[in-house]
Amino acid sequence: MVKVLFVCLGNICRSPMAEAIFRDRVEKEGLQNHIEVDSAGTGKWHQGEPPHAETRGILGKSEISYEGIRARQVEEGDWKKFDYIIAMDRKNLQDLKAYQVAHKDIKVVKFMDYVPNTDQQDVPDPYYSGNFDETHELIQEGCNTLLKEIKQENGL
Template structure:
């Protein structure tokens, strides 16, 4: 079976998208689904290429049993649009940036990650970078809910059994 390829995207790839990657991978591991997926994260900007996730993001995730320190920031590449089946963005700004650079035949892959958690009645995962610790906790809450919803959507659609 071909793997389901998922790319999480935020601006700098040091807070929200690596947190989503880590949380999603932890959820896959807990459900013994790791082999069914290829998961990565990237940023629309190259501010932090090669850097580990923000230490505050790492700390908040580690307190929930998710390790992020092995991840490294990278910028979205042109080939990502073809490689990945699902490109899940954290906010409107990054959604717009990706739509601008994405070939038309792959635009359908770009979705807001929180579309998979409609009960939250939010469209965007807020950027915690300039805030305090609470922002990183909030990001974890949101990406945990969206990760669950994404898995359930894939099951409902018959993509994942």
């Protein structure tokens, strides 16, 4: 079982959007018994809350379920559980890399590494920008690329 964790700051906009979209892709390909997906935040401000209303809205328009997704903070156990930890921006990556020292076997990367043909370094945080459509488009593209890579690397 390949386990993927998406991480942003508060776990109510970008990372739950990525979790829902990636889970949808995994299920549509019949890989739910091979790939597990979750999301978390580096901060704990929104713990227990559902995704942001606009995140829920944009996922709903795409008929992608966000059922069961609740904000939580990255915890020590995540480093033992997940194979891929995907940071939504450079600051999240920096925060995660501080913990990676003791867990060198886990792949910790920036989400935008999976979005080809762009100079953007970070998935813009729509909590601040208000542009949920841009974030949604980038996440869709990155999730497609990430799933292809995981399938190739794991013979799925």
